[in-house]
Amino acid sequence: MTTRNTITVISLLTLLAAPLAAQVAIKGGRVHTVSGDVIENGVVVITDGRIVAVGPADGVSIPAGHRVLEGAVVTPGLIDAHATVGLTGIYNQKQDQDQLESSEPIQPQLQATDAYNAREQLVDWIRSFGVTTVHTGHAPGELVSGQTAILKTRSGTVEDATVVGTAAIAVTLAESARKEGGKSPGNRSKMMAMLREALVAARDYVGKQERAGDDADKRPGLNLKNEALAGVLRGETPLLITANRAIDIASALRLAKEFEVRLWLDGAAEAYLLIDEIKAAGVPVIVHPLMQRPWGEAENLSYETPAKLRAAGIPIALQSGFEGYVPKVRVVLFEAAIAAANGLGMEGALRAITLDAATLLGIEERVGSLEVGKDGDVAIYDGDPFEYTSHCVGVVIDGQVVFEGSR
Template identity: 35%
Template sequence: MTQDHPLALFGARVVPVDGDPIDEGVVLLRDGRIEAVGAVGEVVVPGDAEVVDASGGWVLPGLVDAHVHLGVWEEGEGWAGQDTNEMTDPVMAAARAIDAINPREQGFDDALMGGVTTVNVNPGSGNPIGGQAVALKTYGRYVDEMVLRNPAGVKSALGENPKRVYGDQKKTPSTRLGVALVLRTAFEAARSYQARKAAADGKPVDTDLVSEILGRVLDREIPWRQHCHRADDIATALRLADEFGYRLVLDHGTESYLLADVLAARDVPVLYGPLIVSRSKVEVRERSLRAPGILDRAGVAVSIITDHPVVPIEYLITQVSLAVREGMDRDAGLRAVTINPARVLGVEDRVGSLTVGKDADVVLWSGDPLDLQSRVLRTWVDGTEVYTYDVDRDEGRVRPRS
């Protein structure tokens, strides 16, 4: 899915994220890639290019939301569209989010309307180990052609959710110490499995799908995505990461700002949010709009997430605006929904900034995207225009997914 001819976005304020903004800039797209970024007069626009007059607008890379349940937790579908958690066994590491994603769910259109072109779809947090996440573009006919990285991590949960789920079932784990035990047991089993495979010297062994994927986590091929909120659960997450040596990413991290210096020293990224929902349970009563700024100033690589549909995905940028209002540096705020989450997902070579050679996932805004009155006017994925806002009709249209 690429454009048939070059496309030049001309005259807008261009915010590359990985470089200084350009007041009157040009972004040239060709064959699904970014070919050039620069000031008017510096970038040569080919004669056969389609030229979009973007004067007065802002051009940014497509936004990245590193924690959603898009397509596995379908809105307006009730139980029929709820495939977030397979809560029949505490260890579901072999389950894959990609097998449950419906790319025709309304939320994918909402993402394009909100300038979000890349997401990471997670299983839920009902299990100590919930399954494998997948990084996707938000436009495509079927999920396999949308994939950027699969798996992009393995989802795990500490705290309230798994202890409630399995406590209600009268089985392990029903406490925080039980949840940690389940994780340790699974990783020790994976270590033993790796040892058996090594000792077999190439001879076949009985396949263990759980240990296979956990072995990849142990080998640091993919990150361990740790759902946790309270500072004591974050300490447990760090303790387990020390024991097993995997790459840790904190999802939500509600009280992470209380340990910002510790996380910065250990180079542990935090995916903070959702920010604009009620304090629905004990674990999130210390949530703060100031937290992303505190984390960033401490040197933590912070991203901001919606946890869609907990916060609708089109409000990703709204959360950034509120965090900036509460003290976060505005450039850091934009990095928190572009290059930072792209790095967490391991797709920074493809998306997250307006860099020559990266995918042509580009968004034209009517003005400063951190101004709540600005809107997305046009969205391109791989150089193809997939969302257009018609000013005269006051309505947006998504390109058909067929």
């Protein structure tokens, strides 16, 4: 089969599928657009996978042939700003745990898309609570554990789901990256030294490439590690640095400043101690799961960190994080609920897992709010989404109804 024929077949399939699946209208008692005001008795119309109209029910007509869903509260599809789901699976057995590769401490070349299982049951699980986009990938636990990716939680293949293939390079500045038995890194200073060496090496590599120009004889051999870090040095790929203690957060800020690279602070349990420094650095924070267990380096975590950071003007998002045991995946809706109840408020917490998360991750052109032109990603609830006793009753991704029910 020629390429041309393949394209024809795919187009045909798309044409056949689109009218059936991607035309939907959602009516809500309260529609939280997030980008604008809450609309009482509102409606969201999705055509061919995109939002084409949002407004009061009496001002928006629903085109013929659109399937209508209804619920008390309608929100944008939720965004989990950092997870390992899809690389980690429900069974927690060796064969479904691909979040960490420990043969070397620095492996920025590992692609999350090579390990993400779009049909993982835990992806189904978080989707059924309204999570439509997830930033997932290699877990904390090695100095540079690999790449992360941003995906829609739709089932199918990773290609179907990918929004951003390489979102960030995951770095751990924590005890979990420390090696025993004389191996490196054996302490905090060595972690920083190794990170600086890796970035210096990548800078030299880029310099050689540039000086070689088109001269193939002078070009250095293609090095996947350096290629991945070159993206960081060019400012295309941020470093996602997991650091919970204040000293590790400070190290992360120091590294980003020295190499003039973009930084997403992750976890940041003691971020409330360094609010001025984080703000001055212009760095956003993906705050640890609020219900993460308060022990180890996160022993001083606070339910009020999201509210305190936002009040200081620091961009925040929330996450489900990584668990080694149970629950194997957290639900970012539930984590945000605790933030809502501890200073962030209902609408503030909703923004942290929709538009603010999208903006932080650089995907706000596509998702994060109910606005005309954005992807048709919607969550429907039978009450305040953060109340323990409310249910997610419907989820739509790219105009396709991917969950109905009440879990």
